[in-house]
Amino acid sequence: MKKILQYTKTICLIGLLFFSLNIYSQSNKEANSPFIQNIDSRERTSLNGLWQIIIDPLENGYYNHRLLPREKSGFFANRKMESPSDLIEYDFDTDYQLNVPGDWNTQMEKLYYYEGTVWYKKTFDYIQKLEKEQVYLYFEAVNYDAKIYLNGKMIGSHIGGYTPFQIDVSGKLLKEDNHLVVKVDNKRKREAIPTVNTDWWNYGGITRSVHLIHVPKQHILDYTIGLKKGSKNEINGHIETKNGVNGEKATITIPELGINKEVVIKNNSTNFTIKANPELWHPKHPKLYDVKICFKSDTITDKIGFRTIATQGSKIILNGEAIFLKGISIHEEAPFKTGRVATKEECITLLKWAKDLGCNFIRLAHYPHSESMVKEAEKMGFLIWSEIPVYWTVLFDNPVTYDNAEQQLFEMISRDKNRAAIILWSIANETPEGNDRLDFLSKLSKKTRQLDDSRLITAALDTQTGSKNEKIIEDKLGNYVDVIGINSYCGWYSGAPESCNTLRWKNHFNKPMIMSELGGGALQGLHGEPNQRWTEEYQEAVYINNIEMLRNIDFLSGVSPWILMDFRSPRRHLRRVQKDFNRKGLISEQGIPKKAFYTLQEYYKNENN
Incomplete structure (x- = not known):
């Protein structure tokens, strides 16, 4: 009887394993x-x-x-x-x-x-x-x-x-x-x-x-349109069709640029290059052009911006000029009611708050946000960091895990590759150093360049060596990204707020660095002394001292503090303060700014670009 039960159990497990693998396939x-x-x-x-x-x-x-x-x-x-x-x-x-x-x-x-x-x-x-x-x-x-x-x-x-x-x-x-x-x-x-x-x-x-x-039946499946890498006057494009026949033609029209180009389809695809001098998309002037693509009876329209993005030493170069990214991190958490963002109007509310803060840049953490969020941000002139949720301690030695990450990367890039506002693809956040992790993320970096070599690659790191008064950026992942993100919570998870203003940073890579996270928690409406945790005054002190630290980093190219609005997290158990919310938001879940909001706003006002 035991043998029969064991045999039955084994058959069930084999069947379940086979089915799981089949479903994954x-x-x-x-x-x-x-x-x-x-x-x-x-x-x-x-x-x-x-x-x-x-x-x-x-x-x-x-x-x-x-x-x-x-x-x-x-x-x-x-x-x-x-x-x-x-x-x-x-x-x-x-x-x-x-x-x-x-x-x-x-x-x-x-x-x-x-x-x-x-x-x-x-x-x-x-x-x-x-x-x-x-x-x-x-x-x-x-x-x-x-x-x-x-x-x-x-x-x-x-x-x-x-x-x-x-x-x-x-x-x-x-x-x-x-x-x-x-x-x-x-x-x-x-x-x-x-x-x-x-x-x-x-x-x-x-x-x-x-x-x-x-x-x-014959339709446009996929397309990519943007400036040729390194050029301001050549538009490159690719069109993928479904059920096309060799020799059939597609037409790309951009009326405002006087473009009406016919291209020949072969093996359901075509590449093209068009000479043009578009007005470049910029946070101060987020210019979008009406673009129309026609193939057989299928016609689609889009609004597309044109811009260049590159690095030069420790600078991020937008349209040939250095730009400082004045940013904020955002979770896809609905304002006022909380829960997952479900409407365009909720996206616009979050973006208006970021605009009020003085931002020209948003980090969409820690996963791809909705297409509405990306499109509305582009219209409003935000540069965007978009990332996949390779977060903390994933199984870096598991091939199935890697395939999952790569597929999510592909789906993110495929959906949003025509959005000029996106300048950074992020492949990871706060991952622990190690050989398996480096192999995993270097492969993701290589794949990102294969999918889209027109943008910059980044990752948010939280492992820095050094002493109490000095931090050194030397994570080997820095070799595989264009821009280094650093998450540092001086004054919250380490040291008192006043210890931050004398902290010095060194970078082993001649690359730009974005301080992708900094900050501290506060319950909106709770007041006290600057050394009292969870008060607005303590959070404000964290920001005041961290801003002094930022001013001393000569290779700093941007900031995206953590975070715009309080958001739900099951890790946050203090019933009187957190109530299942991460309280590092500059705005409460009910839309009320905290004192640190105005501190960061003043810092951004003093930045020229």
Whole structure:
């Protein structure tokens, strides 16, 4: 009997392992392949709104009692009783509901700390928008492991909580009563990106919008348009088509520049170069041009800026001139109500606060923010640091972990490569030094350059050698990035605030450095002496003394203190002060500035560019 039980257990484990590997393979079978660009310019059907849900902490809707995946009887089948004797122990239509886009943690009190599986179901009719159309099911983001079912059949999966993915559903849609079911699992995993230990809330759910994208059978899939590296008067471009025929032509039009160029498609792609003298995008003048691309019956429009970015010694050079980045770090946390940002209006609120602070630069931490955030920031003239969540102690010796990180990198760059505002791709934050980590991140750096060599690469480091009064930047990762980010919490995690103004920094690399994090915590409205933790006065003292430190760093090219607004974090347990919030924000979650906000604002006013 024991042998039989052991044999059964082994078979179950082998089956589970095989299935897991198969699902991972499905989610990455189109890794690093183009996906549709610029959904704002496409014919769309929104699938946002109320979705039916089932909370499934034991994953009964996915596994049977032998822990084997259900083939036909899972929740994805959306079965209904056909006779009074039927036994079906779930019913989407009589269960709870949640809004999409949105996180489940702040929509239902019982799901506040929940990490696990929630099944989502949306019923919709299919209305054809174009003649002979191709239809993509497009998710802007689902956190974290998503398995997608259409009318009872699995059609795709995706791993990663902050980047978009699409599934071709052409020919799979019914005219009426399609049921789309999504299994969403936000459990933290040691091998995942990010890993189990983070300092932000693990918001679960379909956190960004869902669409059906309608395009002609022959359509523009992907494109890249920007200035040739190192040039101000040559526009380079690449267009990728779907179902194109060799010899067919596409047209690129930029009316304001007098450009109307025809290019020939071969093997579904084409490269082109156009002479032009565009007005360059700059934070003070965020000029965007109307661009139109036509291929067969498919026409898309975009607003694209042109600028150059480079380094020269310890300087960051924008459009041929040195610029100092006056920045702030931002989490994708909704103002006033908290939870995951879900609307363009919430993005604009955060950006207006950054503008009031005097910023020309934002660090979008610690993962790719929504496409709306990036586009609105570009319109408002913010330079942008965008990063993937390779955060703290990921498994640097695990090939599957690396593949996950690279895929998220690809998806981030693919979505946002036409946004002139983005000047920095970040590949990591606060990762511990070691050979495996260096191999992992150097590969990511190389991959970033392959995907996009027109921007700068950075990473935020928190390991510096030296003494009490001197810090030395010599992390070997500095060899693989263009700009070094440094996270330093003098006055908060080390030393008193007054110890910071005499701290000196040395850099072993002739490269620019951004102080990517500094700061301290304060509960808005709590006042006291400057040496009293959690008061606005203590946070203000941290900023006053750190600003004096910054003025003594001759290779400093920018600052992005931590952080614009207080945000939820399960690491923060002080009930009277933190209440599950990281309190390092310069503004409270209710939108009220703290004293340090005005200290940093004054510092930025005194910077010339």
